[in-house]
Amino acid sequence: MSPHTIDAWESEIVEFKEAGNDDKTDKIGSYFSALANEANLRGLERAWLIFGVNNKTRSVVGSNYRLDSERLQSTKMQIADSTEPSITFRNIYELQLSQGRVVLFEVPSAPLGMPIAWKGHYYARAGESLTHLGLDKLDNIRQQTMIEDWSAQIILDGTFDHLDTDALQKARESFAQKYANRFSSEEVMGWPMKTFLDRAKLTQDGRITRTTILLLGKPESAYLLSPHPGQITWKLEGPERAYEHFGLPFFLNTTSVYRRIRNIQVRILPDDQLFAVEVSKYDQRIVLEALHNCIAHQDYSRNGRIIVTEQPDCLYFENEGRFFEGLPEDYIIGNKTPRRYRNPFLAQAMTELNMIDTMGYGIHSIHVAQARRFFPMPDFDLSESNAVKLRIHGKIVDPAYSRMLIQKTNLPLDQILALDRVQKRLPLSDDMIKRLRRLGLIEGRKPHLHVSATVAKVTASKADYIKTRAQDDDYYCKLITDYLKKFNKASRGEIDKLLLDKLSSVLDNEQKKKKIANLLTKLRRSGKIQNKGSKKAPQWKIAE
Structure with a gap:
C-alpha cells in the first residue's frame, strides 16, 4: 500500500485511523453509519474504514486492533446489532505490510431510500470530520425511491380510525422491546399516536401510508389498498384439502397463518431406538421469517396475494415479483447485503417492529435454523418469471x-x-x-x-442413550408443577435451572430454552399455572 494509493481516495468515503486495541465499538459504529450514508449519496457501492494508517501523514504505522482473527470478525455481529436497518461490514481484511498490520473494513453503501443509523443516530462526513446527517442529506436518501415505492405512497383518505386497536398495541410493545435500551416501555406507550407511528417509520409526518394500512389496518380498511387484495392465503393439499384467507392487519395475521399450519412433533431416526430426537415439524421463527420476507419483497403493483401451501411433507411460500437483487445463493452464506429493496419504506417499518430481524440475513438465518434442527435445507424455485417460491421441508430426506x-x-x-x-x-x-x-x-x-x-452410524452406549433420549412432555410438566407446589412460585431463570440439564443433550441451549417455553405455554393454556409477573419478568404460580 503506497502513499500514492492512500492519497488517491476521497476523504468522505474513506476514514483512516491508527486504532489501538482499545478502540471502542461505539465509535466504529458511528463511522460505519457515516461512511455507508456517504457512499449512498455518491452512488458508490462501498466505503472503507482503515486501521493502521496515520490520518495526517497518510503513512502506514500499523494497528494492534483485535489481533485475534475470530474476535476481529465478531465486529460484524456487533455492528449489525445496533445499526438500523441492520447491516454490517461486507468484509474485513488484514494486510501484513513491512510497515505494520493494516485492517480494512469494507462498508456497504446504504440501500436506496434507507439511511443507516447507529444506535438511533444518523451520521455523515464533512470532509474528514464525523458529523450528524443533515436534513438535506437525510431527505435526499429517503426520497430516492419514494416515487416508485408502492409501500411509501400516502393514502389521502386514510386516518387513524382505519387502524386496528390490537395491532397498534402489539406494535407499540414490539417497538418498545426493540428499543428497550433507549426508551422505557411506559414512555413508548405514552407517546401520541402520530409520534409513535412516525418513529416506527409507518407514517410520513402523521400521514397514513400503504405500509400503515398493510401492517396495522383494520380488516375492513383493505379497500384503501384496492386493487391490491391485502391478503395471505393458506392452502392444505394432500389427502385432505382446505383453505383460508387472512386479511389485514398483516402484523397480527402472520402469526394466525402459522397457527393454522398443522405442526406435529417429528421423531428423527425412528428406526434407531438408541438415538432418537423429537423436534416440531416446523419452527415458528423459520415460518414467520419466510412469511415476513414474502410481505417485505412482494411486488404489490401486480395486485396478487401471498400464498402459503401446506403439503404433507413441506411448506411452500409464494409471492409476486421476481427476486429483486441477485440470487438466493448470494444470501445463503450471509455475506451479501442488498443495495436496493423493492419496498424500502415497508421493509424499514417491518424492521422497526421486529418483523425482520436482520435485513439481508433472512435467507441465511432460515438455512442455519433448519440445519440446527437436522432438517434438509430450503429450496428456491425461480422458474416463473414474476414469482418467487420457497420450500421449507418438514420431513427427513436421508x-x-x-x-x-x-x-x-x-x-x-x-x-x-x-x-x-x-x-x-x-x-x-x-x-x-x-x-x-x-x-x-x-x-x-x-x-x-x-x-x-x-x-x-450411531454407536451410542447405554450412558449416551440416557443423555440423549427425550422424556415425555408430561414428565417435564410434572417437574414444573411439583416445583411450584413446593416453592409457591418460580421465575423463568429458576425453571430453566430446574430443567436445562434434564433435557436431551442432543438439543443445544437455544433449543432447550424453546422447549421449556413450549412446556410453560402448554401448562398455562391447560389452566394449570399462571404468570403473576410480567412478560419480561414472569413469576409462575399454580393456577388458583
Whole structure:
C-alpha cells in the first residue's frame, strides 16, 4: 500500500485511523453509519474504514486492533446489532505490510431510500470530520425511491380510525422491546399516536401510508389498498384439502397463518431406538421469517396475494415479483447485503417492529435454523418469471444426513449445503466433492454419491442413550408443577435451572430454552399455572 494509493481516495468515503486495541465499538459504529450514508449519496457501492494508517501523514504505522482473527470478525455481529436497518461490514481484511498490520473494513453503501443509523443516530462526513446527517442529506436518501415505492405512497383518505386497536398495541410493545435500551416501555406507550407511528417509520409526518394500512389496518380498511387484495392465503393439499384467507392487519395475521399450519412433533431416526430426537415439524421463527420476507419483497403493483401451501411433507411460500437483487445463493452464506429493496419504506417499518430481524440475513438465518434442527435445507424455485417460491421441508430426506448433523455440530454452513445437495441428488463441484471425501463425509462414486453411513452410524452406549433420549412432555410438566407446589412460585431463570440439564443433550441451549417455553405455554393454556409477573419478568404460580 503506497502513499500514492492512500492519497488517491476521497476523504468522505474513506476514514483512516491508527486504532489501538482499545478502540471502542461505539465509535466504529458511528463511522460505519457515516461512511455507508456517504457512499449512498455518491452512488458508490462501498466505503472503507482503515486501521493502521496515520490520518495526517497518510503513512502506514500499523494497528494492534483485535489481533485475534475470530474476535476481529465478531465486529460484524456487533455492528449489525445496533445499526438500523441492520447491516454490517461486507468484509474485513488484514494486510501484513513491512510497515505494520493494516485492517480494512469494507462498508456497504446504504440501500436506496434507507439511511443507516447507529444506535438511533444518523451520521455523515464533512470532509474528514464525523458529523450528524443533515436534513438535506437525510431527505435526499429517503426520497430516492419514494416515487416508485408502492409501500411509501400516502393514502389521502386514510386516518387513524382505519387502524386496528390490537395491532397498534402489539406494535407499540414490539417497538418498545426493540428499543428497550433507549426508551422505557411506559414512555413508548405514552407517546401520541402520530409520534409513535412516525418513529416506527409507518407514517410520513402523521400521514397514513400503504405500509400503515398493510401492517396495522383494520380488516375492513383493505379497500384503501384496492386493487391490491391485502391478503395471505393458506392452502392444505394432500389427502385432505382446505383453505383460508387472512386479511389485514398483516402484523397480527402472520402469526394466525402459522397457527393454522398443522405442526406435529417429528421423531428423527425412528428406526434407531438408541438415538432418537423429537423436534416440531416446523419452527415458528423459520415460518414467520419466510412469511415476513414474502410481505417485505412482494411486488404489490401486480395486485396478487401471498400464498402459503401446506403439503404433507413441506411448506411452500409464494409471492409476486421476481427476486429483486441477485440470487438466493448470494444470501445463503450471509455475506451479501442488498443495495436496493423493492419496498424500502415497508421493509424499514417491518424492521422497526421486529418483523425482520436482520435485513439481508433472512435467507441465511432460515438455512442455519433448519440445519440446527437436522432438517434438509430450503429450496428456491425461480422458474416463473414474476414469482418467487420457497420450500421449507418438514420431513427427513436421508436419515444419514440428519445423523451427520446431530453428531457433527460444528460443520460449516457451506459443507452442510453440500451434504444437502448430495442427499437430494443434485450436482456438486469437483472441488467440493474432494473436500467432503477427504473429511470422510461422503461415499460412493460420482454421480452416485451419498452421505457417509460409516460416520453417521450411531454407536451410542447405554450412558449416551440416557443423555440423549427425550422424556415425555408430561414428565417435564410434572417437574414444573411439583416445583411450584413446593416453592409457591418460580421465575423463568429458576425453571430453566430446574430443567436445562434434564433435557436431551442432543438439543443445544437455544433449543432447550424453546422447549421449556413450549412446556410453560402448554401448562398455562391447560389452566394449570399462571404468570403473576410480567412478560419480561414472569413469576409462575399454580393456577388458583
